[in-house]
Structure formats: C-alpha cells, structure tokens
Amino acid sequence: xxxxxxxxxxxxxxxxxxxxxxxxxxxxxxxxxxxxxxxxxxxxxxxxxxxxxxxxxxxxxxxxxxxxxxxxxxxxxxxxxxxxxxxxxxxxxxxxxxxxxxxxxxxxxxxxxxxxxxxxxxxxxxxxxxxxxxxxxxxxxxxxxxxxxxxxxxxxxxxxxxxxxxxxxxxxxxxxxxxxxxxxxxxxxxxxxxxxxxxxxxxxxxxxxxxxxxxxxxxxxxxxxxxxxxxxxxxxxxxxxxxxxxxxxxxxxxxxxxxxxxxxxxxxxxxxxxxxxxxxxxxxxxxxxxxxxxxxxxxxxxxxxxxxxxxxxxxxxxxxxxxxxxxxxxxxxxxxxxxxxxxxxxxxxxxxxxxxxxxxxxxxxxxxxxxxxxxxxxxxxxxxxxxxxxxxxxxxxxxxxxxxxxxxxxxxxxxxxxxxxxxxxxxxxxxxxxxxxxxxxxxxxxxxxxxxxxxxxxxxxxxxxxxxxxxxxxxxxxxxxxxxxxxxxxxxxxxxxxxxxxxxxxxxxxxxxxxxxxxxxxxxxxxxxxxxx
Amino acid sequence: xxxxxxxxxxxxxxxxxxxxxxxxxxxxxxxxxxxxxxxxxxxxxxxxxxxxxxxxxxxxxxxxxxxxxxxxxxxxxxxxxxxxxxxxxxxxxxxxxxxxxxxxxxxxxxxxxxxxxxxxxxxxxxxxxxxxxxxxxxxxxxxxxxxxxxxxxxxxxxxxxxxxxxxxxxxxxxxxxxxxxxxxxxxxxxxxxxxx
Numbered sequence: 052x053x054x055x056x057x058x059x060x061x062x063x064x065x066x067x068x069x070x071x072x073x074x075x076x077x078x079x080x081x082x083x084x085x086x087x088x089x090x091x092x093x094x095x096x097x098x099x100x101x102x103x104x105x106x107x108x109x110x111x112x113x114x115x116x117x118x119x120x121x122x123x124x125x126x127x128x129x130x131x132x133x134x135x136x137x138x139x140x141x142x143x144x145x146x147x148x149x150x151x152x153x154x155x156x157x158x159x160x161x162x163x164x165x166x167x168x169x170x171x172x173x174x175x176x177x178x179x180x181x182x183x184x185x186x187x188x189x190x191x192x193x194x195x196x197x198x199x200x201x202x203x204x205x206x207x208x209x210x211x212x213x214x215x216x217x218x219x220x221x222x223x224x225x226x227x228x229x230x231x232x233x234x235x236x237x238x239x240x241x242x243x244x245x246x247x248x249x250x251x252x253x254x255x256x257x258x259x260x261x262x263x264x265x266x267x268x269x270x271x272x273x274x275x276x277x278x279x280x281x282x283x284x285x286x287x288x289x290x291x292x293x294x295x296x297x298x299x300x301x302x303x304x305x306x307x308x309x310x311x312x313x314x315x316x317x318x319x320x321x322x323x324x325x326x327x328x329x330x331x332x333x334x335x336x337x338x339x340x341x342x343x344x345x346x347x348x349x350x351x352x353x354x355x356x357x358x359x360x361x362x363x364x365x366x367x368x369x370x371x372x373x374x375x376x377x378x379x380x381x382x383x384x385x386x387x388x389x390x391x392x393x394x395x396x397x398x399x400x401x402x403x404x405x406x407x408x409x410x411x412x413x414x415x416x417x418x419x420x421x422x423x424x425x426x427x428x429x430x431x432x433x434x435x436x437x438x439x440x441x442x443x444x445x446x447x448x449x450x451x452x453x454x455x456x457x458x459x460x461x462x463x464x465x466x467x468x469x470x471x472x473x474x475x476x477x478x479x480x481x482x483x484x485x486x487x488x489x490x491x492x493x494x495x496x497x498x499x500x501x502x503x504x505x506x507x508x509x510x511x512x513x514x515x516x517x518x519x520x521x522x523x524x525x526x527x528x529x530x531x532x533x534x535x536x537x538x539x540x541x542x543x544x545x546x547x548x549x550x551x552x553x554x555x556x557x558x559x560x561x562x563x564x565x566x567x568x569x570x571x572x573x574x575x576x577x578x579x580x581x582x583x584x
Numbered sequence: 585x586x587x588x589x590x591x592x593x594x595x596x597x598x599x600x601x602x603x604x605x606x607x608x609x610x611x612x613x614x615x616x617x618x619x620x621x622x623x624x625x626x627x628x629x630x631x632x633x634x635x636x637x638x639x640x641x642x643x644x645x646x647x648x649x650x651x652x653x654x655x656x657x658x659x660x661x662x663x664x665x666x667x668x669x670x671x672x673x674x675x676x677x678x679x680x681x682x683x684x685x686x687x688x689x690x691x692x693x694x695x696x697x698x699x700x701x702x703x704x705x706x707x708x709x710x711x712x713x714x715x716x717x718x719x720x721x722x723x724x725x726x727x728x729x730x731x732x733x734x735x736x737x738x739x740x741x742x743x744x745x746x747x748x749x750x751x752x753x754x755x756x757x758x759x760x761x762x763x764x765x766x767x768x769x770x771x772x773x774x775x776x777x778x779x780x
Binding site for chain 1: 621647669688703
C-alpha cells in the first residue's frame with residue numbers, strides 16, 4: 052500500500068493509471084483539469100506510455116477515447132459538466148455501440164457555479180444515455196471506484212460515467228493505492244453490426260441497451276458504494292455522492308440518530324431504497340445538484356413524506372454543506388460572528404500586466420466611436436473584461452459562441468459585430484463558426500486574444516497559437532489582407548487602435564489576432580526553468 | 585484531536601503553501617486530513633480560502649461548519665473578516681496587516697482592525713516587514729504560519745520539518761530563509777502569549 056495526499060481529481064487519475072489505462076483524453080475545465088494534469092506529470096516522471104496530451108475539445112476527446120476502447124485498450128476521458136454538452140453526441144451514441152476496452156468518463160460538476168455558467172447535473176446525462184453512473188463520496192472512494200469502473204465497463208461492455216463535484220475534486224485527503232494492473236493488449240473489435248449505427252443496427256443495439264438495464268441494477272444492488280447505515284430516528288436520509296459526507300458530519304455534530312442510505316452507484320438500488328423507506332416516516336433526499344432522484348421518488352402525485360430541495364427543506368440551488376443538512380433537521384446552527392458590513396466583495400480580475408488589459412483598452416476606444424457598442428465574447432480569462440474598469444464585452448454563453456452570435460447579430464443588421472475569443476476557445480469550437488461567416492460573407496470582426504495558452508485553467512497547452520492561427524484563418528477562407536496581427540502592449544496602443552478601427556469598419560469577415568504571452572504562463576516557465584537548473 | 589483551520593487570502597498570495605506545510609506535519613503524525621481549496625476563476629486576484637481539517641478520527645466533510653473553526657489564518661486583513669461566521673467561540677484570528685488593495689472601496693484599515701479586535705485577542709502581524717527581515721518578502725506566508733503555529737496542533741519542530749520537506753528541492757538557502765521567517769512569526773506569537 053502506498054499513501055499519498057491527493058486532490059479528488061488526482062485520486063481519479065491515479066485510480067485510472069493503476070487500472071491500466073493506455074490513454075487519457077480531455078479538454079481543460081474547472082474543476083476537472085487536475086485529473087489530466089496529474090496523468091501528464093506522472094507519465095513524464097515515470098516514462099510511462101500513457102497517452103495524455105490535451106484534445107481540441109471534449110467531443111474530439113470523447114471520440115478518441117472511444118476509438119482507443121474500440122482497439123481494446125482502456126481509456127479515460129475527463130471534462131467539466133458543460134463539456135459533456137459538447138461531447139453529448141458521442142457520449143449518448145457510445146451507449147448504443149457499447150465499448151470494448153474499459154471506458155470511463157469523469158465529469159466534474161460545479162454546483163454553486165464557482166467557475167461555470169450553470170450548475171447542470173451530469174447524472175441526468177447518465178440516465179439519458181441509460182449508462183451506469185458512479186458518484187464516490189471521498190478521495191479514497193474515487194480511487195477505488197475509478198479502478199473498479201474499468202472492470203465494470205468491460206463487464207457490461209458499456210461506458211461508465213463517473214460524476215463528481217467541485218468540493219471533492221478540489222479537496223485533498225490521504226489515498227492508499229494498490230499495485231497497478233498492466234495495460235490491455237491491442238485487441239480491436241470487428242463488429243460493424245454494433246459500431247455502424249445505421250438504423251437497422253441502431254435499433255437492435257438500442258434494444259440491447261434496454262435489455263441490459265437489469266444488469267446495471269444488479270451492479271448497483273451489490274455495489275459497496277451503496278450502503279445503509281442504521282439508525283433509530285423516524286426521519287431517514289438518502290444521501291447521494293458528497294452529500295453523504297455532510298449528512299454524516301451533521302449526524303455527529305448534532306447527535307442525529309437517523310438511518311442513512313448512501314448512494315454512490317446508479318441506477319438506484321430499489322431494495323435498499325425500499326428498506327430505508329420501510330423504516331422511516333419521513334425521508335430527507337440530499338443531492339448535490341439537481342433534485343433528480345427526489346423528483347423520481349416523489350413521483351407525479353407526491354404521496355409519501357419526502358423532504359428535499361423541491362419543498363424548500365434544502366435550498367433549491369447551490370452546494371450543500373453540513374449546516375444546510377443540520378437546518379433541514381431543525382437544528383440550531385451556531386453562525387459565529389457576522390461578516391462585518393465593511394467587507395466588500397473581491398471579484399477576480401485580469402492580472403497586472405496581462406495583454407487582455409491592453410487589448411480591451413484599445414477596443415474600448417475604437418468602439419466608443421459607434422452608437423451600437425456590442426462585443427460578443429467567450430469563455431476564458433478575457434471574460435473578466437466584462438467587469439469594471441473595462442466593461443468591454445457583453446456576452447459569454449458557451450465555448451465558441453462569440454463568433455456565431457456576432458454572425459447572427461450581423462445577419463440581423465447590427466454593425467459593427469465584434470467577437471473576442473481566446474486562442475484555445477477558437478480551436479475548441481470557434482473555427483466552424485468562422486467558416487459559416489466566411490461562406491456567408493458576413494460583416495464580422497473576430498478578435499483572437501492569443502496568449503499562447505489555456506490561461507484560466509492554469510496554463511495548459513493550447514491546440515494552435517501564433518502563426519498557426521493565421522494559417523487556420525487563411526485556410527478557412529478569410530481574405531489575407533483582413534487577417535491582421537497586433538501586439539497588445541501599452542506602447543502599441545495607437546497602432547492597435549488604428550488596426551482595430553480599420554478592421555471593425557470593414558464590411559466583410561476580418562480577423563485581428565492580438566498576440567502576447569500570458570504573464571502567468573511566462574512566470575511559470577521561468578520558475579520551472581530555474582527549478583530545473 | 586480535531587482541528588478546523590480556515591486559511592484566507594487573495595488569489596496568488598500562497599495560502600496553499602501554508603496548508604502544505606501543516607499537511608506535511610499532520611501526515612508525519614499519522615493524522616487524517618481534508619483540505620478544500622479554490623481553483624479556477626477566483627485564483628485571479630479574487631478572494632480565496634482553504635478549509636483545512638485535521639483529526640485523529642475519520643473526517644467526513646471537506647468543508648468546515650459555521651461556528652467551528654479553531655483558527656482563521658489570513659494573509660490579508662480584510663479577508664480575515666470574510667470568514668468570521670466560521671469562527672468557533674474562543675477561536676483565534678491570526679492575520680497579516682498588509683492590505684491587498686485591488687478593489688474600489690477597500691475599507692479603511694483602522695475600521696478593519698477595529699472589527700478584528702471584536703474577536704478574542706486577535707494576533708495582527710506586519711508580515712511583509714518581518715519577511716523582509718528574514719531575507720525575502722515572499723516568505724510572508726511563513727511568518728504567518730509561525731505566528732499561527734501555537735494554534736495548529738503541531739509543534740514548531742514538526743512544522744519546521746514540514747518546511748524542510750516542502751522546500752527540500754529548492755536548496756538549503758531557501759529552507760533557511762523560510763525557517764527564519766517562520767521563527768520570526770513564532771516569536772511574535774509567543775510574545776503576545778507572555779503579555780498576559
């Protein structure tokens with residue numbers, strides 16, 4: 052046994068490595084990034100043959116992982132919750148084809164939206180795809196369950212969805228590991244009847260997926276992730292994933308003598324749920340995320356005495372914690388001292404010296420000469436340009452949406468229609484939107500804020516930067532004279548205003564690439580070089 | 585033994601290094617650890633905090649319940665106030681007095697200190713000044729760890745060996761400088777204790 056202090060995300064990574072994966076595929080996204088980073092570092096330190104470079108987006112990541120599974124090897128694919136929206140087409144259909152080598156999809160949800168635009172619950176996707184879902188409650192459980200999930204995947208010949216949330220992903224604890232299992236041999240499957248999803252095959256495969264659902268329930272029934280903790284109280288708790296921790300903590304702190312059914316493996320184990328309901332008058336449903344199973348347990352007509360997020364016993368939105376569980380039980384929570392009124396919020400900001408600051412300064416000056424000042428933007432550090440003092444961007448919806456929304460607004464007659472997108476977000480899902488604009492000769496100006504890295508998530512490798520971005524835009528058909536480069540520096544302000552002004556005024560597709568390395572990344576490189584000397 | 589510590593600061597100030605040193609000491613003692621961190625957007629100059637829990641028994645929750653933190657250790661004075669609802673009765677606040685003014689409407693420092701003094705004998709430390717004396721302003725967080733050391737459940741020796749383990753790759757000079765900073769903080773804490 053080997054003990055390490057690991058983040059939840061890292062426990063998944065180690066579990067997957069010890070399960071003998073041959074590759075991890077991912078696009079960075081808080082709170083999932085550290086899974087892949089751990090595997091990258093591990094591979095580098097141990098000269099291990101695990102493939103681990105970043106993918107262009109979650110869809111390409113998922114499909115590559117499915118391909119590795121097709122070839123007989125084990126693969127892990129990781130993303131944040133909204134990344135699963137991007138990968139959804141591949142994810143849902145992989146349930147129809149099934150897998151060969153074990154395939155585990157680790158998806159990190161972000162309730163309370165610490166670093167996200169919504170708090171969607173990935174367990175819904177699990178149900179949607181009719182796949183087994185696991186939701187471990189501790190770092191050790193993450194390690195053990197990830198290891199096992201690959202066996203489960205191979206045994207069921209289905210992908211397994213591993214769902215976790217921010218707190219577990221970004222919290223450390225000691226994890227004991229067990230010796231690693233060797234990787235699978237190359238063993239590609241020849242099964243066009245499964246993998247060619249033409250309607251006649253798809254119908255049969257879909258019937259098959261439905262027919263194996265009882266086996267999924269059998270797994271849940273026997274899973275150690277689903278356990279009933281006895282108690283004498285008339286109110287019981289069904290606690291899902293990390294909510295179990297808060298329930299157990301409240302149970303200790305407030306001497307609650309309640310039975311607790313811990314759920315960490317789906318579909319719900321019917322017998323265990325019936326046993327809990329059999330011994331209680333009331334059941335509190337504690338879920339970190341949407342009230343997915345509360346809805347199911349209440350049914351359409353309600354009936355049983357069920358407490359949860361839907362009746363206001365627990366807050367409808369946001370993360371749970373021990374205090375929220377205690378309050379649900381009517382306990383008095385000691386709130387310490389109140390936060391003094393003088394304490395103001397401290398939102399994040401663009402770093403001192405960041406090139407985005409100089410870009411926004413120039414852009415604001417150019418836009419000030421127009422009556423309509425709409426700048427469509429995207430997801431990355433530059434999203435912070437929405438805050439004072441810049442207030443420079445006016446939309447941020449999903450990866451790549453800046454370009455396509457600017458296009459639609461231009462189609463509606465808005466001029467100028469300007470988009471600001473980062474290098475990595477552009478290659479993630481901006482390129483196809485630019486192709487649409489070129490094909491339609493839409494008057495839009497796309498500003499690619501190229502800082503040479505995926506900055507917001509901590510400086511991961513970007514799929515294409517620098518001159519490759521120019522080549523991509525040229526290849527997509529943007530006119531060469533309307534692909535301009537600027538350097539977002541204070542000393543270049545006048546020149547940048549001129550270039551931005553000319554291209555924003557141009558009534559066709561134009562691209563301005565603002566190239567300057569992320570200051571954090573530059574500092575990180577310098578530190579790493581110093582450490583290696 | 586069960587200890588709940590809130591570490592507070594502004595993104596980039598290095599509160600996670602403080603947590604790592606305490607963790608090293610706790611691992612050495614065979615204790616259970618849970619340490620929740622903030623990654624992502626807030627790391628860009630926003631308010632950040634870490635919930636550090638150490639116990640001889642199994643710990644369930646990664647988060648500290650309100651009113652149960654034994655120590656709030658902050659590397660910025662305004663940030664110390666943000667987590668007061670977590671402070672247990674009789675809990676200790678140890679904070680640096682050096683403000684990070686990156687927001688408009690940053691409150692008056694005197695007002696912040698007045699609020700801090702509503703807690704039970706807070707320890708206010710001019711960390712930057714002591715760090716400079718130790719040889720580098722970047723050791724401010726070790727000054728703060730030293731000042732908070734008596735409230736961490738670890739002995740100064742255990743924490744110092746934690747510092748050694750954490751910085752061993754960076755060489756003896758870095759270790760010495762950080763230990764000097766740590767001892768300066770510790771001295772201030774001992775001084776306050778002996779003033780009563």
